[in-house]
Amino acid sequence: QNVGYMPEDDCYIAGLTGVEMVQFAARLSGYPRTESLRRAHEILDFCGVEQERYREVDTYSTGMRQKVKFAQALVHDPPLLILDEPTAGLDPDERLALLHRISTLAHRTGKTILVSTHILPDVRAICDTVAILAQGEVRVVDSLERLSQPASPALHVRTSHDAAPLIRRLEAAGGQVTVNDDGSLQIMLGGADAARQIWRLAAETGVGLRSLVPSRNSLDQIFLDAVRGDGRADS
Structure with missing residues (x-):
């Protein structure tokens, strides 16, 4: 009952x-x-x-x-x-x-x-909570919000122009930039004002930004990492 x-x-x-x-x-x-x-x-x-x-x-x-x-x-x-x-x-x-x-x-x-x-x-x-099973074992149990957070804070950026000038300036400023398959950027830049720095550098290089949001792990990545035994997504 x-x-x-x-x-x-x-x-x-x-x-x-x-x-x-x-x-x-x-x-x-x-x-x-x-x-x-x-x-x-x-x-x-x-x-x-x-x-x-x-x-x-x-x-x-x-x-x-x-x-x-x-x-x-x-x-x-x-x-x-x-x-x-x-x-x-x-x-x-x-x-x-x-x-x-x-x-x-x-x-x-x-x-x-x-x-x-x-x-x-x-x-x-x-x-709101996810449990992932693989081969009969519980690999992950955690809130979806926590699992969605990448291990290292990063920002996801989409540009409206060629991003090469912005990438060069970001790397010169100590940032780590990954270009995704769809042309968007994954940016790790130290400091609490990282988003403001990116906006400033984009303006200085003439690169338009379509969006700038905190990066989040996709459910697909969370699942694949758990099945592979990582226990936590790290993208």
């Missing part, structure tokens, strides 16, 4: 409609018939399942089955939700809608939600 589980694989009883399937899950948690039916309709409304709830589940699309699985995990109002690949099979609009529902549950109801997924943008969208 304290855990709601949404499996990755389909798990339904052939011949039951969507509302019957969710009601059945509520009955398993001890709710009486009338209350379980009321809760089933309430949760299906929340999950965006409309008249389809009266059709048999085995006639549903993959995306609709995902919604019903999400509903049956929620119907008994557990404090802990475990969701395995919850957005698999959803079209872009439905994916965003489900991510919004998950965030709403976490922030408004105080539920603890554990999401298992290989879709890294989903992690960025809804998670």
Whole structure:
């Protein structure tokens, strides 16, 4: 009763409609018939399942089955939700809608939600803590905010002109400059006013800046570093 589980694989009883399937899950948690039916309709409304709830589940699309699985995990109002690949099979609009529902549950109801997924943008969208497993071992457990911080502070710069004059001035000032594949710059420059120095040198060299922001590790890099055994991203 304290855990709601949404499996990755389909798990339904052939011949039951969507509302019957969710009601059945509520009955398993001890709710009486009338209350379980009321809760089933309430949760299906929340999950965006409309008249389809009266059709048999085995006639549903993959995306609709995902919604019903999400509903049956929620119907008994557990404090802990475990969701395995919850957005698999959803079209872009439905994916965003489900991510919004998950965030709403976490922030408004105080539920603890554990999401298992290989879709890294989903992690960025809804998670505040990340655990990365590789070969059956937990390699990393930390907040997404901390993991996103590079080991050494750097600034990410995009220019609107040839950056060569700016790069030369930065290196002459003791900065370390890396040119990324997309032409943007990764700059390490000592001092608390590094950003101001970069703006000044750009103005002096006539190089326009399109953006200047603190560098952050991408989720892809965090994952790859963890799998390789580094335990922490260092980009």
